[in-house]
Amino acid sequence: MSLKIRTAVVAVLASASLLLAGCATTQSPLDNHNDVEGKLVVAPVMPDYKVEVTLAKLNEILATVELTNEQRARFHYDRGVIYDSVGLRLLARIDFMQALKLQPDLADAYNFLGIYYTQEGEYDSAYEAFDGVLELAPNYDYAYLNRGIALYYGDRIDLATKDMQAFYAGDNKDGYRALWLYLIDLKADSVEAKKQLAQHRQNLENDAWATVIVDYYLGKKSRDEVFSAAKVGLTYPKEYAERLCEAYFYLAKMAIETKQYQDAANYFRLALATNIYDFVEHRYARIELAKVKGLLEATK
DSSP, X not given: OOSSOBOOOOOOOHHHHHHHTTOOOSOOOOOBOOOSSSOOBOOOOOOOHXXXXXXXXXXXXXXXXXXXXXXXXXXXXXXXXXXXXXXXXXXXXHHHHHHHHHOTTOHHHHHHHHHHHHHTTOHHHHHHHHHHHHXXXXXXXXXXXXXXXXXXXXXOHHHHHHHHHHHHHTOTTOHHHHHHHHHHHHHHOHHHHHHHHHHHHTTSOTTOHHHHHHHHHTTSXXXXXXXXXXXXXXXXXXXXHHHHHHHHHHHHHHHHHTTOHHHHHHHHHHHHHTOOTTBHHHHHHHHHHHHHHHHHHHTO
């Protein structure tokens, strides 16, 4: 699992892993970041044809191959992960539910369902799903992130802080963990949150992409420097679009903090436009956008 904050997806069956290899974008984002008036442009990532081929193979396996319940559950889960990655959330949810019928102790599937409940504002169901994940797999690191986010959006900040502190403790060299802990701490005490983020910055690698965003929050980087850094050290086709998805989200959260609500709305729309569906930043940009629209209405 990379250090990028995204939904934790554990390794799949060896056969499915081979089928899933090689997914990449067919388009690259445009390099236009001239203003914050809604004119920032990014070409949305489109699924590679190999994703369709993989889905066709999984469909054939599920329809024709004699499998044990455990194997069939895993293939439903694998197919659900692919559906999720291309934004087909309903189909993914159906597969995750089917996987759980066949294998009720599949923690990964509960994790996804918890995320979906959070996105839909069904927070009690989300908490229950993530509680189930941690009962089945107490060391499931990202369940603390996902439950913490659900608690954050459910306005249960004290509990959200505990979960995010546990998540941060799992790897204090991960800038994304520091960022999410800061966003939650911000709800309780903005001065202390900034102080803690500055302390956590000391554990981060200076050349890491996430560190650039942390430095932006600390006032050490400008918006233009963030976008410039997003182009540096890219290693695979989708990485630029992924970084832009993250940059748009975190810049939007900062814009909310400074009461620049229209800028925040523009950035959240741009995060959604990247089509990086399986990143946490994309998953919750729509919730954030709805909140910002409410703030804009209140200021009229």
